[in-house]
Amino acid sequence: MKRKLRMGMVGGGKDAFIGAVHRIAAFMDGKIELVCGAFSIDPVISKESGEELFVSPDRVYATYEEMIAKEAQLPEGERMDFLTIVTPNFLHFGPAKLALENGFDVVVEKPMTVSLEEAKELQETVERTGRTLCLTHTYSGYPMIKQAKAMVKEGHFGKIRKIVVEYPQGWLSRLSEREGNAGAAWRADPKRSGKSLVMGDIGTHAAHLAEYVSGLRITEVCADLSTMVEGRLLDDDGSVLLRFEDKAKGVLMASQISAGEENAVRIRIYGEKGGLEWANEDPNNLIIKMLDQPRQLYRTGNAYAAPFTLSSFATHNTRIPAGHPEGLLESFANIYRNFALTVSAKREGKQPTPEMLDFPNVYDGVRGMAFIENVVNNNEGTEKWTKFVV
Ligand code: NAD
Known part of the structure; x- marks a missing residue:
């Protein structure tokens, strides 16, 4: 264009x-x-x-x-x-x-x-x-999340066995919706927010991140939702046990009453040979933990030599040299840039590259809504495990 x-x-x-x-x-x-x-x-x-x-x-x-x-x-x-x-x-x-x-x-x-x-x-x-x-889905735009996804995909950790994803916040530890906080007021209102507060507001970010990085889809859920703050009309805390494709197991925690927490998104994934850890509050670091080896730290923006070369998806989503912090705004901007590159390519009759197409789309939106409904239904029902229905 x-x-x-x-x-x-x-x-x-x-x-x-x-x-x-x-x-x-x-x-x-x-x-x-x-x-x-x-x-x-x-x-x-x-x-x-x-x-x-x-x-x-x-x-x-x-x-x-x-x-x-x-x-x-x-x-x-x-x-x-x-x-x-x-x-x-x-x-x-x-x-x-x-x-x-x-x-x-x-x-x-x-x-x-x-x-x-x-x-x-x-x-x-x-x-x-x-x-x-x-x-x-803001957190999927970080370069080190792209690197984590690429390493899982290329089999660095072997077959994936365990996915642990957390999103604790503390800002709804009080009944803020009755204290003039407009953002809290609509979020805690079922008519304007949806069937779940905590899963709609932040649980969907965690579920998307788990599926995006692991490349595996959730197949069954076992959920426990709570309303911890008295007087609130929707849930504000939730834990979900997850089963994924390929027999991987997982845990998702989303909570808005984790008093004192800010936006402590964290994901850990473990395969047969080793695992990875990434946290939103330290987003330029990707910790790699391999069996019987010292820990490694991959950092955004480095031109590592093979076999440690950062993936094309990580470098495509990096703007500045290593050591200069990139954060949430850049991660958000990566989503916009990839969307803009895709729209422009399509308008010119060209095929967007896989890197350009790497942003959350309508299919992720459908899975996010299915996640909320499956978790709410499981929580309300009597079955321990229920199939993830889309
Ligand atoms: P907000 O309450 O701060 O702002 C909502 C805005 O929408 C206000 O400007 C309001 O006047 C406007 N609005 C409401 N009804 C309207 C209408 N009919 N026509 C035009 N404008 C209208 O809410 P927010 O915190 O900015 O959240 C907005 C959305 O963004 C929510 O869906 C929320 O889940 C999402 N969100 C996502 C992230 C993320 O990390 N991706 C972070 C925060 C919020």
Whole structure:
């Protein structure tokens, strides 16, 4: 493409959290510009947000329906190319479906929808329209996560036996939804959040990471969900025993009442010959632990000699030389860059490379929604283990 891709936004106004992170990530590589938005549920905040972001006032819309209808009528050289959806969970499906049906590509926050049924409908829409949908599972964009995945895939650890993934946070240790915290209020409301708070908000990140790095799919679950904070309407803590393809076993812990924790995502995977460990709070390190050998530390951005050469997926997603920290914003930007490269390649009639296509998509969104529903159903039922149904 000889120009930047033009982005529109639903949500992400002055009253929002993650929308600003999306803009930083989208702009990092100079491939994307913001041209329009319905930035808030409050039209005044939407207008003010548009002014602050230097968006032309005639392209700041009151609703996403108006935005999609009016943008679709603009000439090809002006209208937005894709829509980023950064609203509460219950407002993902509507704008995503409408955007795809009107010829726009989509970037949407996780969880992709609030039900598996909606997720499957989006999958059908993507397949029928041929458009691209990107789901922002942030942690999958890190170079050392790419390296971990590549090492598992090439058989470095032998057959995988055990996958342990954790996502503890502490920010919902109190009843913050009743104390004026808007982000907590919609997350803890079943109508706006979905069937599970903890699994929708962070458990899906952990489940995606486990399947992405291991290359194995969850086949059965045994779940225990709890509401630890009195008065809360949804769960805030969960442990899930997992069975994967190829007889691998796993444990997933997602918790928002782990008082004092920040965003302590961590994954450990063990095979017959050794294992790996990666943590979000130290993301440029990948610890490799092989049987009968000293531990090794792989670091982002190094030009190691064979047989330690970093994979093409790790280097493709690295921006600066070793020792200069890359973090969450760069990981997020990797997802946007790969999405932009894929969309541009498709528009030019070219086949995107595997590295370009390496971002979470509509199929990951369907698995995420299936994960939530399978865990909730298992927790509510009487069977110890239940099959993972999609
Ligand atoms: P938030 O409450 O801070 O912001 C929501 C925004 O959506 C606000 O600007 C609000 O005005 C706007 N909005 C609501 N209804 C709207 C409508 N009808 N039209 C236009 N705008 C509307 O929420 P948040 O924390 O930014 O979360 C948004 C989404 O991002 C959620 O789905 C959440 O799960 C996800 N999220 C993902 C990550 C990640 O790591 N990938 C991190 C945080 C949040």
